[in-house]
Amino acid sequence: MLLVHDEEFSAVVAELAAISPEMEAIATADGPAGLAARIEASSPVGSVSGDADGACVLLYTSGTTGQPKGVVITRRNAFFAAVNFSFVGEIGPASVALCDLPFFHTIGLIAVARTTLMLGGTLVISDRFIPARTLAALADRQRAVTHYFAVPQIALALRNDPAYSAAALSGLHALFVGGAPLTQALIESYLDDGVALVNGYGMSEAGTVLHVPIDRRAVQDNPGSVGLPAPLLDIRIVGEGGSDVSAGEIGELWLRGPSVTPGYWNKPAETAAAFTDGWYRTGDLGRCEANGFYRIVDRLKDMYISGGENVYPAEVEAVLASHPDILDTAVVGIPDIRWGECGVAYVVLRPGAVATGEAIADLCAARLAAFKRPARILFVETIPRTASGKVQKHVLRQLHSDETFQRQA
Structure with a gap:
């Protein structure tokens, strides 16, 4: 096993090497043991055939x-x-x-x-x-x-x-x-x-x-x-x-x-x-x-059904994102006694913005059918995302579930 790493990760690499003694680590830093020197000193290797489906x-x-x-x-x-x-x-x-x-x-x-x-x-x-x-x-x-x-x-x-x-x-x-x-x-x-x-x-x-x-x-x-x-x-x-x-x-x-x-x-x-x-x-x-x-x-997993109607959160999020005061937003469906499911909108405001829940609800009322409008609008500091920028909606659902449990307790 070969691991090529930048110097800033040397401490982590040392820990990994202790776990996997067969692993060889090469730093990208300059010097006789660095990647550039190792490449320069290496001999050409002939082509090797491999399984295309491997x-x-x-x-x-x-x-x-x-x-x-x-x-x-x-x-x-x-x-x-x-x-x-x-x-x-x-x-x-x-x-x-x-x-x-x-x-x-x-x-x-x-x-x-x-x-x-x-x-x-x-x-x-x-x-x-x-x-x-x-x-x-x-x-x-x-x-x-x-x-x-x-x-x-x-x-x-x-x-x-x-x-x-x-x-x-x-x-x-x-x-x-x-x-x-x-x-x-x-x-x-x-x-x-x-x-x-x-x-x-x-x-x-x-x-x-x-x-x-x-x-x-x-x-x-x-x-x-x-x-x-x-x-x-x-x-x-x-x-x-x-x-x-x-x-x-x-x-x-x-x-x-x-x-x-x-x-x-x-x-x-x-x-x-x-x-x-x-x-x-x-x-x-x-x-x-x-x-x-x-x-x-x-x-498909994000779609929810409210009162028998399919609701696609991305459509609701597009409307919310059009508000000039909203920096980021995400909508999830949560269980609802009356409608089966309803939407909860998580909203991050731009610095210095003063938009209220009522103003955002008015925007939704003007742009969305009644069954598509979020039942709750919650202001948060950040929307949880993966390293590649995708919203972690399971985290938001869990946050809402935890909040509901705490209110009931």
Whole structure:
């Protein structure tokens, strides 16, 4: 086992080495024992054939609905996932990609790093996201970064940083965004500066699935859409009975193709439940619009039923996010004696904002049908998210459950 690490993690590596004596650790620091020196002193190694369907990476899911699972990525999966993104992301030898996303996530490891290197482009790696530093790197004409990748929270942080300027992003071929819904306000703010936020949809289990074309008009005309299918994936939208839904109707996205995982590490029951007749069931609800563009409605597990009507939290969250005083928000369904389930909205206000629950409720009343409006609006300091920016809704449900228990006690 080989572990390459930065100096700041030396203490942790020492602890791991004590547990696993067979592990060899190499620091990236300069010096005779450092990574650069070891590479320089090494001898060339001949090519080694490998099983295309053998596991090469374990990517752990975000754990937004519970315990993370280890997604098995085979060599075949990684190759075709990179091919898919090379088409939709227009990656080639002239591309310069800046990556400050973590490599434990499919975007950083596969979409950015694997694709860029496989296509002969230049990969610029930053150890972490710091808004001012990222903006400086994007503005550096010597680096000439053409592709940058972000989750919506990163795109928002860049836009709100004092160092932000449209000129810093003018050299980009595209600014790719995924991992969570994009707000209309964020899309429009970047469009006003001449930058198109190119939205997409993917997952650890399949890599890139859908992507908006790199075209300003496509972004402008399809706000909130996740675009068109990647070329090497088959997609179905399936209803509760297991049949494809009619055009425009909502159903679960099912996938099939060479980039789709064979299953979860040491979890045969979860693997069996995730597949039906060779199709991977994403657990995400979506629809295909008349122009062929897809739209993700919500997670199947996040949808709740209030008074017999389906409520998709993402729709409610989009309305809440349009309020100028709201910085972040999340909506979950919780049990309700009268309606079966009802919505609870967790809201983070912008610094200095003074919006009240009544004002936010009025916004919901003006924009949403009665059964979609949250029954409670709770102000919090932060929304719990994973390292990749996804809301941990199971944590919010537990918080509400704990709060209810304490009130009853």
